[in-house]
Amino acid sequence: MSRLATRFGQLKSQQRKALVSYVMAGDPHPEVTVALLHQMVDAGVDVVELGLPFSDPMADGPVIALAAERALAGGTSTLDALNMVREFRKKDTETPVVLMGYLNPVEVIGYEKFTAYANECGVDGVLLVDLPPEEAKEFDAVLKKYGMDQIFLLAPTSTDERIKHVVNQASGFIYYVSLKGVTGAATLDVSEAAARIQKIKSFTDIPVGVGFGISDAASAKAMGGVADAVIVGSAFVKQFAAHAPEQAVVETVNKVKELRAALDELV
Template sequence: MSRLAARFASLKTTGRKALVSYVMAGDPAPHVTVPLLHDLVAAGADVLEVGLPFSDPMADGPAIALAAERALAGGTNTLKVLDMVAEFRKVDTETPIVLMGYLNPLEIIGYENFAKRASQSGVDGLLLVDLPPEEAGELDIVLKQYDLDPIFLLAPTSTDARIKHVLTQARGFIYYVSLKGVTGSAALDITEAAERIAKVKAQTSLPVGVGFGIRDAATAKQMGQVADGVIVGTVLVQPFGQHSPDIAHGMAVEKIKELRAALDEIV
């Protein structure tokens, strides 16, 4: 059983909701990331989503796009992110790690080379925003070879046919985008998201995590009541563009504690 499957199964057994925390690797400097990941786990994160910095992040709002710029300016690239994961794994061998990014760097590195190094580093899953399932066949063969789970997105605009197609290829969990927009958008329609998530869950045994628009205890609790977990990113990343690394680190940790407490109130 993969680390992702094991973690979601364990949470389901205890009746808890997964808290998935996103950070941009290397933001604002490479040395910041690994200690932050450890502290987010200690604060209550169940799964770590680590952003691969990319120059043209089309699905990301301003906060995460700027985080990618800072990370790239500090010298972080995709292979160095894998080194960070390997460093994290020296201490934590249980917390699942999903990389989130874009296809171009993998094309340059090569699917086989990337997947092998990712597996050796301790990566569990991969979400490429700009790789639809229809075009993921070649990469998926390599991911299966190295026991890496492909994570796919579903959205309010996903048709019934698209939902079925994604569910045939996805492993690990389904990432449901709760709104029509980029990361950090505020226009979260709780009712619509709840209806769509219920529709997806009726068709799969995979866990469904919801992201985009989760920003506080209230939205986390509302979405946690209908999904298997919530994914939070912008509110963790944004402080690194506004404060010193130490202050931003502390703010991110406190936010995870806040969201963890809210999710644990769900019966």
């Protein structure tokens, strides 16, 4: 059983909701990331989503786009990000790690080479934002060869036909984008998101996580009430734009504790 399946199974048996944290690899410099991930897991993160720095992150708002710029300026490459997972695995062999990024760097490396090395480093799943299911079969075959999950996005505009198509290919979990916009957007319609998540769950038993627009205890608790996981990124990443790295780590860990406490109130 994969780490993702194991973790979601454990949480379901405990009637708890997963907290999935997005961190940009190498932001603000490579030495920060691995230690930060360990501290976030210790504070209550269940699944790590590690961003692959990319120069044209079309799905991301300014907070994460600037994080990618900082990471790239600091010299972090896609292979460096994979090596960070390898380093993370020296101390943590249980927490699932999902890579989130864009297709271009993976194509440059090559599906087989990228996936083989990601698997060797301890990666559990991959979400490529700009790789739709219709074009993902070749990559999916390679991921399956190495026992890794391919995560797909669904949106408020996804039709029933689209939902069925995605859930038939997805594994690990479904990432539901809670709003029409980019990462870090502020407007979150909880009732609409709840209805859409219920619709998705009527088609599949795969866990559904919800992201985009979740930034505090209230929004995390509201979404945790209807989804299997809440996915938080900009609320963590923005700390590195606002503070020196040491203080940013403290603020990020405190934010994890705030969100974890809110989700645990649902038990």
